[in-house]
Each structure stands twice: as structure tokens, then as C-alpha cells.
Amino acid sequence: MPDEVLREDHDGWVQLTLNRPDKLNALTVAIFGELRAHIADLATAEGIGCIVLRGAGKCFSAGHDLADIAAGERPPSRGWHSETLRMLEKLPIPVIAAVHGHCYTGALEVALAADFIVAAEGARFGDTHAKFALTPVWGMSVRLPRRVGIATAKRLMFTAQMIDAAEAVRIGLAEYAIPDDGFATEIERLAAQVAAQSHFSHAANKRLLERADGVPADAALIAEWMDGEGRGPDMEKRIAGFTKR
Known part of the structure; x- marks a missing residue:
């Protein structure tokens, strides 16, 4: 089958x-x-x-x-x-x-x-x-x-x-x-x-969006900068690749 x-x-x-x-x-x-x-x-x-x-x-x-x-x-x-x-x-x-x-x-x-x-x-x-x-x-x-x-x-x-x-x-x-x-x-x-985009960013952004859904804007904004996951392990490589173009 x-x-x-x-x-x-x-x-x-x-x-x-x-x-x-x-x-x-x-x-x-x-x-x-x-x-x-x-x-x-x-x-x-x-x-x-x-x-x-x-x-x-x-x-x-x-x-x-x-x-x-x-x-x-x-x-x-x-x-x-x-x-x-x-x-x-x-x-x-x-x-x-x-x-x-x-x-x-x-x-x-x-x-x-x-x-x-x-x-x-x-x-x-x-x-x-x-x-x-x-x-x-x-x-x-x-x-x-x-x-x-x-x-x-x-x-x-x-x-x-x-x-x-x-x-x-x-x-x-x-x-x-x-x-x-x-x-x-x-x-x-x-x-x-x-x-082709950062897989770290995808996972972190999905968590941010899920957390913010239905939450008052002020609380969601505070959570974004307090609990956001910041810089990913591929950040430096990606920035370097962009600036060298």
C-alpha cells in the first residue's frame, strides 16, 4: 500500500x-x-x-x-x-x-x-x-x-x-x-x-507572533523586547555576506 x-x-x-x-x-x-x-x-x-x-x-x-x-x-x-x-x-x-x-x-x-x-x-x-x-x-x-x-x-x-x-x-x-x-x-x-532566510529568525518570529496573538499591544511590545531571542548564530555570517557584495 x-x-x-x-x-x-x-x-x-x-x-x-x-x-x-x-x-x-x-x-x-x-x-x-x-x-x-x-x-x-x-x-x-x-x-x-x-x-x-x-x-x-x-x-x-x-x-x-x-x-x-x-x-x-x-x-x-x-x-x-x-x-x-x-x-x-x-x-x-x-x-x-x-x-x-x-x-x-x-x-x-x-x-x-x-x-x-x-x-x-x-x-x-x-x-x-x-x-x-x-x-x-x-x-x-x-x-x-x-x-x-x-x-x-x-x-x-x-x-x-x-x-x-x-x-x-x-x-x-x-x-x-x-x-x-x-x-x-x-x-x-x-x-x-x-x-534561504535565517532558520533561527523563522523559529523565533513564529514564537513571537504566537505569543502576541490576541494580547494587548503594550504587553506584546514589552514581551518582544524583553523576551525576544535577539541575534542568531548565523547573524555575523549573513551580515558579512551582505556587506561584501
Whole structure:
């Protein structure tokens, strides 16, 4: 049986690919288990400055596998899926969700756990929990309003409306849209650009941003200069390389 999450190592960055293309990468306990194992490995990895999360075949993912739900899927523990996405979110490495095709409901919850989303022009997003008399348990009610604002999150959740990449960019769900035929090339360029920056700064900046989220500005500003991690071990080398150009 082929791996349901593939890892490809590039120069300074890693691509993780959801790999159930015959099922539109529908999300099961098994696929989450493999994703979780990769996340755990990457949490202590060295020399990696960016992670790209993609889907194989026609789309990123059509969402939670409804057949698994109907069959009474059994995750290892209550909250296990949500915990896995929190592990992804807290990685000390920038994570980019590269979305093409479908990105619905559970798949959108996965993408929202990345640091940001970039979309192919043909991508479509939506939250269909209400269509099936379900409520989110993987993070939608927390991450979606933080990304797009509470009123827009309510509109998307209450209507189960599908939106295209242009609308996703307009509301702040995705950072920018990329022509479908140049999607892979742009993702590789973006990942390489992120990976070329200081990995120390990436990890420290993610911690700063996490700490400041939702905190009053004065407290966050004090924490930044009191608890900031300062200069990284590669600072002198990077400055020297810049001044010698």
C-alpha cells in the first residue's frame, strides 16, 4: 500500500503531499497518522527552512472522508485530529499550504493550520459542516475568524458557500493566487525564498507572533523586547555576506 503522505526533501525545504488522489485526498485517521509522524520528525529536524503542504492529483483535499465518519472512525484519542493540526501550527518552521482544486471543510481546517495559504487560480474553498449537520472540531471556529474576521467566517460557515481563489485572496484567506499552469514552479520559488532566510529568525518570529496573538499591544511590545531571542548564530555570517557584495 503506498504512503498516504509523501515527503520530498529539497534544498533547505520539504514538501509533504497528501496522497490519496483516487479519493480526492479525503482525510482519514490513517492519513492523519502519517501526517502526524512527519510533523513529529520535522519538529526536531535541522537545516529545513520551509515546509510546503500539498495534495496529489486533482486537488488539495475534498475534506474529511464522509465514509469514514459513517463507519464510525476511531482516532487514538479524543481531540487527536485537532492536536495533530496544533502540532503542525507550532512547528518552528514556516508552513505553506499550497492549494489547488478542492479545499473543503476538514481540508480547509488543515490548510488554516499552515502559516499561510497560496492558491492556484482554479482552487475552491468552503466550509460545509452545516450542510451535513456537523460542527467543527479540528479548529475551524478558531482559525477561520482569526484569518478573515468573524463576520466573514460566520458568512462562510452559515451559508456553506464555495468561493474561488480570487475571493479567497480578497477576504484574506489566501495570500495570493497563481495561474494553474505555473503553480508548481511558483511554489518551488516561494519555498526556496523562505528557506534561504535565517532558520533561527523563522523559529523565533513564529514564537513571537504566537505569543502576541490576541494580547494587548503594550504587553506584546514589552514581551518582544524583553523576551525576544535577539541575534542568531548565523547573524555575523549573513551580515558579512551582505556587506561584501
